[in-house]
Amino acid sequence: xxxxAAVEVPTVADFARTFRRIQAEIHxxxxxxxxxxxxxxxxxxxxxxxxxxxxxxxxxxxLVKTLGLAMNLSFNRIQFTVDLMPADxxxxxxxxxxxxxxxxxxxxxxxxxxxxxxxxxINRATPKTQSALLExxxxxxxxxxxxxxxxxxxxFVMATLNPIEMEGTYPLPEAQLDRFLFKxxxxxxxxxxxxRIITSTTGPEEAGVEPxxxxxxxxxxxxxxxxxxxxxxxxxxxxHYAARIVRxxxxxxxxxxxxxxxxxxxxxxxxxxxxxxxxxxAQALILGAKVRALLDGxxxxxxxxxxxxxxxxxxxxxxxxxxxxxxxxxxxHVVERVLKSVRAARA
Amino acid sequence: MSLxxxxxxxxxxxYATEARMRPSExxxxxxxxxxQILGQVGRLRSRLNSLAFxxxxxxxxxxxxxxxxxxxxxxxxxxxxxxxxxxVTLSILAAFAIVAALRQGWLMRSNARxxxxxxxxRADLKGRLATIVTIAxxxxxxxxxxxxxxxxxxRRAEFAPSRIEKRRISRAIYAFVASLIxxxxxxxxxxxxxxxxxxxxxxxxDLTLDLNDLHLRxxxxxxxxxxxxxxDPETMRRLEDKLAREGVEPGQGSSTSFGKLMDxxxxxxxxxxxxxxxxxxxxxxxxxxLADATDPMSGPGNHNPLDAANHKRRDAAxxxxxxxxxxxxxxxxxxxxxxxxxxEPEQAAGRSDLANQQPGANDPNAATKPLDDQGDQQNGxxxxxxxxxxxxxxxxxxxxxxxxxxxLGNEGFEIAIEARPMEHGxxxxxxxYEPPKVRTPLAAVQEPDEPVVRTEVxxxxxTTIKRVFER
Numbered sequence: 001x002x003x004x005a006a007v008e009v010p011t012v013a014d015f016a017r018t019f020r021r022i023q024a025e026i027h028x029x030x031x032x033x034x035x036x037x038x039x040x041x042x043x044x045x046x047x048x049x050x051x052x053x054x055x056x057x058x059x060x061x062x063l064v065k066t067l068g069l070a071m072n073l074s075f076n077r078i079q080f081t082v083d084l085m086p087a088d089x090x091x092x093x094x095x096x097x098x099x100x101x102x103x104x105x106x107x108x109x110x111x112x113x114x115x116x117x118x119x120x121x122i123n124r125a126t127p128k129t130q131s132a133l134l135e136x137x138x139x140x141x142x143x144x145x146x147x148x149x150x151x152x153x154x155x156f157v158m159a160t161l162n163p164i165e166m167e168g169t170y171p172l173p174e175a176q177l178d179r180f181l182f183k184x185x186x187x188x189x190x191x192x193x194x195x196r197i198i199t200s201t202t203g204p205e206e207a208g209v210e211p212x213x214x215x216x217x218x219x220x221x222x223x224x225x226x227x228x229x230x231x232x233x234x235x236x237x238x239x240h241y242a243a244r245i246v247r248x249x250x251x252x253x254x255x256x257x258x259x260x261x262x263x264x265x266x267x268x269x270x271x272x273x274x275x276x277x278x279x280x281x282a283q284a285l286i287l288g289a290k291v292r293a294l295l296d297g298x299x300x301x302x303x304x305x306x307x308x309x310x311x312x313x314x315x316x317x318x319x320x321x322x323x324x325x326x327x328x329x330x331x332x333h334v335v336e337r338v339l340k341s342v343r344a345a346r347a
Numbered sequence: 348m349s350l351x352x353x354x355x356x357x358x359x360x361x362y363a364t365e366a367r368m369r370p371s372e373x374x375x376x377x378x379x380x381x382x383q384i385l386g387q388v389g390r391l392r393s394r395l396n397s398l399a400f401x402x403x404x405x406x407x408x409x410x411x412x413x414x415x416x417x418x419x420x421x422x423x424x425x426x427x428x429x430x431x432x433x434x435v436t437l438s439i440l441a442a443f444a445i446v447a448a449l450r451q452g453w454l455m456r457s458n459a460r461x462x463x464x465x466x467x468x469r470a471d472l473k474g475r476l477a478t479i480v481t482i483a484x485x486x487x488x489x490x491x492x493x494x495x496x497x498x499x500x501x502r503r504a505e506f507a508p509s510r511i512e513k514r515r516i517s518r519a520i521y522a523f524v525a526s527l528i529x530x531x532x533x534x535x536x537x538x539x540x541x542x543x544x545x546x547x548x549x550x551x552x553d554l555t556l557d558l559n560d561l562h563l564r565x566x567x568x569x570x571x572x573x574x575x576x577x578x579d580p581e582t583m584r585r586l587e588d589k590l591a592r593e594g595v596e597p598g599q600g601s602s603t604s605f606g607k608l609m610d611x612x613x614x615x616x617x618x619x620x621x622x623x624x625x626x627x628x629x630x631x632x633x634x635x636x637l638a639d640a641t642d643p644m645s646g647p648g649n650h651n652p653l654d655a656a657n658h659k660r661r662d663a664a665x666x667x668x669x670x671x672x673x674x675x676x677x678x679x680x681x682x683x684x685x686x687x688x689x690x691e692p693e694q695a696a697g698r699s700d701l702a703n704q705q706p707g708a709n710d711p712n713a714a715t716k717p718l719d720d721q722g723d724q725q726n727g728x729x730x731x732x733x734x735x736x737x738x739x740x741x742x743x744x745x746x747x748x749x750x751x752x753x754x755l756g757n758e759g760f761e762i763a764i765e766a767r768p769m770e771h772g773x774x775x776x777x778x779x780y781e782p783p784k785v786r787t788p789l790a791a792v793q794e795p796d797e798p799v800v801r802t803e804v805x806x807x808x809x810t811t812i813k814r815v816f817e818r
Contacts, residue, residue, distance in 0.1 A: 012494060231491045235478040299491040299498060302474035
């Protein structure tokens with residue numbers, strides 16, 4: 001991969017302006033899903049990956065495709081199936097004949113080698129294949145035949161999950177779910193949105209997406225914006241707040257909770273949660289809050305920022321027990337309850 | 348540069364500005380901006396701490412004043428035991444209130460971080476100030492620190508102390524003012540209580556009763572014991588017999604620890620009430636003279652005058668006994684009844700019944716008049732000149748006041764008797780007598796205490812009464 005082009009260091013205002021422009025370009029194609037788009041972009045600039053859960057036909061693939069177009073970044077799509085092999089994702093060594101007639105093994109990069117990757121219905125692939133993708137997500141590299149290949153930044157994976165037709169699927173284990181910064185839910189559009197979708201997709205002209213960046217400097221611009229996010233100041237108090245939230249998602253009766261002394265106790269967590277959020281949840285809270293702070297024109301994060309990203313950052317990291325399923329309790333309910341408890345304890 | 352008079356505020360502002368600016372002399376411009384922000388947060392902190400202090404002070408002072416006022420007024424209105432109970436209760440409540448107020452004030456105090464957080468919330472600064480105050484202590488501030496400082500300084504007007512906390516005076520001052528009003532109301536109320544006429548005179552300390560009319564019982568805990576029984580030896584012997592018959596053992600009343608405790612409490616309450624009301628209590632003993640109607644030595648004349656007035660006299664004595672604790676008089680008035688406590692025993696022996704010495708003692712109607720007048724005198728106040736509050740032994744011209752308008756309440760009547768051995772009997776008898784402490788409840792024929800209703804003195808009787816007093 002080529003080195004990043006030198007770009008001007010963006011300001012807080014640049015970040016917000018760029019973010020809003022990308023958002024606007026996406027919404028030329030995607031009708032509705034405003035919050036999902038914002039969370040997806042936030043995850044991108046925070047340097048994470050997104051798991052998108054939605055029923056078929058809600059625009060998951062279109063969303064990712066539009067994002068690649070708007071940012072002028074390379075985009076690939078993998079349709080996960082049961083028979084998909086890791087080499088189909090990462091790439092493999094193939095024998096190629098050179099011009100002088102010699103034959104040699106040459107690494108043929110797989111679809112993971114791009115900037116934006118859509119893993120469609122990731123839960124339909126076998127765990128082995130899933131883990132191949134997850135290695136690329138976590139370490140920005142793939143190892144094929146003992147050779148490690150770096151992925152070019154920015155690297156952003158959006159995996160989709162189909163909550164229906166669960167037969168013959170391989171639900172992502174919690175360890176792999178934890179690698180995703182946010183989990184975004186796409187719901188069915190309402191009547192007005194549906195009408196607009198019909199109008200925009202069944203007419204003679206399709207909406208055109210204008211790239212926000214030039215192709216040659218797009219990766220560098222995105223990386224500069226990601227660095228700006230990291231520079232946002234998080235006061236120790238905010239970090240403690242995030243830590244309290246994450247600790248509050250962990251049930252007291254868990255044998256993996258070493259220290260029972262905590263500031264917030266919630267009965268709902270003890271009753272319905274099998275495993276709470278991992279430390280990655282706290283990282284996701286702070287990184288997501290930093291993006292929110294920049295969007296608000298601030299160089300510091302506030303509690304409101306953390307609260308706003310708590311559900312997409314934590315819901316998929318909380319493992320509920322059977323009692324929760326039987327009582328119809330969702331992880332979103334648990335996170336909302338935890339936020340309430342932490343706020344009350346702070347007051 | 349604007350000119351303004353050189354007042355205290357100007358001087359204080361000057362030195363405050365100097366103090367604020369001094370550390371920033373060697374600082375870079377970015378740090379100067381930081382100091383400006385921190386200085387503003389510091390002023391906000393000072394204002395918040397001032398309010399916290401005021402909160403603690405005003406509420407504590409209010410609790411103290413209200414409790415003191417209530418204790419003061421209860422000293423006038425309550426009996427000693429009730430007074431001590433109320434005082435202890437109010438003291439405990441006041442102590443709790445003061446501690447709570449001080450604790451709340453302590454919790455309300457602010458440090459810089461807390462003041463910044465409050466400013467963030469009230470000015471919707473989204474944690475800018477709190478972050479600056481927190482991060483300012485760190486050496487490594489990050490590349491966006493300057494942006495944060497600039498951004499926050501640009502919003503300086505939003506977190507001005509006067510905007511974040513408008514009040515300079517805590518709302519607790521309302522409680523303080525209310526407590527002062529309560530205290531202000533207590534003072535005239537206590538004066539009113541001072542002016543309420545007492546139904547019995549403080550001047551009387553002799554009471555003559557028929558031995559046959561005495562119903563004896565042991566004194567209870569906390570009963571007043573300021574009474575001395577005097578009688579001739581024969582009557583005292585009869586009293587002993589009567590006590591023996593009725594099974595009253597001497598001194599059994601306060602022999603228990605509870606009784607002693609109650610006595611101590613009563614004494615303490617009395618002393619405290621005296622101090623609060625400014626009255627000096629005169630713990631003179633009441634001399635109860637016993638007359639034996641069946642005694643041929645006494646004769647029918649000794650008893651007859653009492654028959655008609657016995658009922659009222661006992662009521663008056665019962666009230667009088669209570670009023671002894673509030674006695675504010677100086678020299679004792681000497682009316683128709685004489686004080687035996689300062690007389691020689693020989694003289695006391697000669698006046699077993701003063702009714703004999705009154706003109707017209709054998710006339711029941713005549714005998715009741717001095718007693719009624721005496722009741723009138725008992726109702727008087729030493730400071731007033733006539734009417735319901737007229738005094739005893741003052742100018743006879745001002746003896747007759749307006750009739751009593753208000754009907755006083757009914758009260759139970761008891762006489763607690765603590766008899767002590769005296770050196771000499773009423774007639775100089777040498778044997779020491781140790782009478783028991785008894786209490787006499789109302790007899791079946793007696794009625795509860797009905798204060799004497801003052802009526803207009805008939806013009807014909809006025810001359811007679813005046814003559815008695817002039818004498």
